[in-house]
Amino acid sequence: MSEETTDERETRNSVFSGQQQHSQLPQSRPPSELDIDLPAAGIPLPSLGKIYDKEPLKDCQELEIKAMTAQEEDILLNRNFIRNGTVISKLIKSCLLDKRIDVDEMLSGDRNALMIAIRALGYGTEYVPTISCPKCDTSQDFPISLDGLPIKELDLEKVKQVEMNTNQFSFTLPMTKKTVVFKFLTGKDEERILKDEEASKKKLGAAAKDAKISTRLANAILSINGIEDKTLISRFCQNMPARDSLALRHHIDNNEPSVDMSHQFTCQNSDCGHQEVIAIPLGIEFFWPKSRV
Numbered sequence: 001m002s003e004e005t006t007d008e009r010e011t012r013n014s015v016f017s018g019q020q021q022h023s024q025l026p027q028s029r030p031p032s033e034l035d036i037d038l039p040a041a042g043i044p045l046p047s048l049g050k051i052y053d054k055e056p057l058k059d060c061q062e063l064e065i066k067a068m069t070a071q072e073e074d075i076l077l078n079r080n081f082i083r084n085g086t087v088i089s090k091l092i093k094s095c096l097l098d099k100r101i102d103v104d105e106m107l108s109g110d111r112n113a114l115m116i117a118i119r120a121l122g123y124g125t126e127y128v129p130t131i132s133c134p135k136c137d138t139s140q141d142f143p144i145s146l147d148g149l150p151i152k153e154l155d156l157e158k159v160k161q162v163e164m165n166t167n168q169f170s171f172t173l174p175m176t177k178k179t180v181v182f183k184f185l186t187g188k189d190e191e192r193i194l195k196d197e198e199a200s201k202k203k204l205g206a207a208a209k210d211a212k213i214s215t216r217l218a219n220a221i222l223s224i225n226g227i228e229d230k231t232l233i234s235r236f237c238q239n240m241p242a243r244d245s246l247a248l249r250h251h252i253d254n255n256e257p258s259v260d261m262s263h264q265f266t267c268q269n270s271d272c273g274h275q276e277v278i279a280i281p282l283g284i285e286f287f288w289p290k291s292r293v
């Protein structure tokens with residue numbers, strides 16, 4: 001049993017509930033005066049909304065977001081969201097002005113456009129990821145500007161959309177001549193793939209890297225010559241002739257609506273000096289600029 005007096009307990013409880021502070025504050029002001037006028041911005045969607053069949057995303061070319069506040073910083077710190085891989089979706093949802101939008105169903109490329117804008121509005125356009133040189137493995141700061149990154153819009157002259165306002169596109173494989181219907185991956189797909197990869201890393205060890213390419217492909221393919229069975233698709237992906245697999249992957253990569261995050265990298269290690277075009281990663285670290293840590 002605690003020996004503290006009733007008075008002590010009461011004082012502490014009122015501190016927790018904030019009552020004590022309130023009583024010392026001057027008469028509270030009307031709520032409208034406490035509103036902070038945050039900048040909102042219209043962000044263009046790389047898909048132009050052409051792959052969505054429902055409002056409000058259908059044919060929507062631009063979405064409005066607000067800048068991050070303490071509320072969004074809480075989301076970024078939430079261990080549960082980080083652990084179950086939903087932190088980015090929660091953050092985007094929180095910053096979107098239109099709360100009807102299902103962030104999980106959005107294309108990765110559209111989500112990336114929103115992520116970059118949220119980051120730039122919140123912490124500025126300078127981003128300094130740590131990159132490991134692909135050749136010598138030296139890790140180094142690689143400062144980039146998030147301003148003016150090129151947007152790769154969906155170009156319906158270059159892909160064959162099965163039907164208007166669907167995320168379904170057809171492609172004929174050059175060697176086997178089979179017709180593949182594929183989709184561009186959504187946030188939900190990426191989340192599932194990440195979980196599958198974690199599982200296969202435990203099971204396969206080093207071989208997991210090879211499995212990655214066919215996993216992504218199997219997730220993008222909806223049917224092959226009309227066959228929709230997931231097991232058959234997955235088996236086909238593992239045994240597809242390399243030329244077909246490469247052609248399909250290039251076709252998807254080249255036409256995926258997204259923000260172009262590729263940058264010319266030159267290794268700072270003077271013994272190396274390796275040059276390569278690399279894709280800048282967009283993870284949760286993206287929201288924790290080094291100056292803030």
Ligand SMILES: [Zn+2]
Nearest residue numbers: 133136267272
């Ligand atoms: Zn290097």
